[in-house]
Amino acid sequence: MSINDNIIKLMELKGVSVVELQTEGEANYIHLEVPIQGHTCPCCGTSTRYVHDYREQKVLDVPLYNKPTYLLYRKRRYRCPTCGKRFFEKNDFLPRYAHTTNRFFLRLFQELHSVDSQKSIAERLTTSTMRIRRVLDAVSPPLPKLPEVLGIDEFRGNTNRTKYHCILTDLTASKPIDILCNRTEATLTHHFRKYQHTGQLENVKFIVIDMWFVYYTVLRQIFPKATIIIDRFHLVRQAMWSLENVRKRIQKDLPDSLRVYFKKSRSVLLKRASHLRVTDTINEVRQRDRMLEYIPDLKKAYELKEELLQMVQDTHDLETARQQLDEWIKKADASGIPEFKTATRAYRNWKKPILNAFVYPYSNGITEGCNNKIKVIKRNAFGLRNFDRFRTRILLAFQ
Ligand SMILES: [Zn+2]
Structure with missing residues (x-):
């Protein structure tokens, strides 16, 4: 087997003969031809083997020996002896206007599923980040199917000068399905309206959100039949913040x-x-009690927090949950601790979707996990300020 045969095999170039393999400077050039064969004139159907002239097509292929590798394809034009029509020979390995081979494109596409930076992908494929960006623009994922259980959450982004992007998650499949550039009413409405005539809006049975009022107003309109659930983490966080603020007020003095x-x-x-941990060297129970002992507000705040967390953990029946939550709100009000006002107001305003958090097992916990992967992409995508490309990278990474 000659070296050329090896290369043909290695490069999976079937039906092609390598005329020359040339390494010049930091690049490989593979000169290719396909054998002369009879062609049928596309105009009049006459068979011809008459070669009119040659044109060279230069395309980038996957790297060979870690060097950028170009195929230089010497393409024949045949001429019809009957009608004079000139036409290019047929080949199976290269579309007429391609600048890269199919397998280069496939390899690049595969690499885009990683969390690596555009720069390192470009280096591995011995190409420019410009080409990577062009491919990203071309492969932008289409509108995904809406899931039965939809999670909506925000994450910090840095593209298009938007602080928060919106992430839509299929909570049953545990993966993000789409990314929106922000969480304004206009953006959310515009996005979900795209589904209006697909019949898919009906598929969504449950939606988990945080207490962002815009979500609620938009979703109520677009998914009137879906059950809206406040994410447990966001629900609990209100009570946590109250406790934190009590501690901050007290420690100041x-x-x-x-x-x-x-x-x-x-x-x-x-x-x-x-x-709480209690070992030979650590005693968190004592540490806590020391703080609560002399400060009644902090003790009450701590108990309110514990009670709420216990409820969320143990109560899954709607009526019991309603009763317990109402009692909790009363108790928080009666405590007279001003830091709990935000929490009780939120719990009152959002009572119905909050109670759903007790009853249904869905939460955006998965989305939080996705956010970690997104953070890596974001960090690696330093300079990836174009939102659409950012979205494409994230969605590919989770495919
Ligand atoms: Zn002809």
Whole structure:
């Protein structure tokens, strides 16, 4: 087997003969031809083997020996002896206007499913980031199918000067289905209206959101039959914030040493009581009790937080949940602690979708996990400020 045969095999170039393999500077050039054969004139149908002239087509292929590799295809034009028509020979390996081979494109497309930066993909494929961007523009994923359980959450982005992007998740399949550039009413409405005549809006039975009012108003209109659920994490966070704010208020007036102690013990207060660690060297229970002992507001706030978390964990029946939540709100009001006002207001305003969080098992916890992968893409995509390309990279990475 000659070296040329090896290359043909290696490069999977069937029906092609390598005329010459040439390495010049930092690039490989593979000169190719296909054998002369009878062609039928596309105009009059006459058979001909008469070669009129040659044209060279230069295309980028996958790297060979880690060097950029170009195919230089010497393409024949045949001439019809009957009608004079000139036409290019047929070939199966290269579309007429291609600048890259199919397998180069496939390899690049595959690489785009990683979380790697455009720059390192370009280096691996010995091409420019410009070409990567062009491919990204060309492969932008189409409108995905709407799932039965839809999660909507935001994540910090840095493209198109938008602080928060919106991530739509299929919560049953645990993967993102789409990314929106922001979470305004206009964007959300425009996005979901695209589904209006697809019959897919009916597919969505449950939607998990946080307490962002725009979500609610838009979704109520577009999915009037779907059950809207407040994400458990966001629900619990309200009570956590209240507790945090009580701690901050109190520690402000404490002497220096105690203030530092309170600040350092922050996580002990936020942790579930049942998860506090007690070992030979660490005693988080004592650490917590020291803080709660002399400060009634902090003690009450802590108990309110614990109670709410316990409820969310244990109660899954609608009526019981309603009763317990109402009692909790009353208790928080009666405590007179101003920091809980935001939480109780939110719980009152959002009561119905909040109660759904007790009853249904769906939450955006998965989306939080996706956000970590997105963060890696974001970090690697330094300079990826074009939102559409950012969206494409994220969706490919989760395919
Ligand atoms: Zn002809």
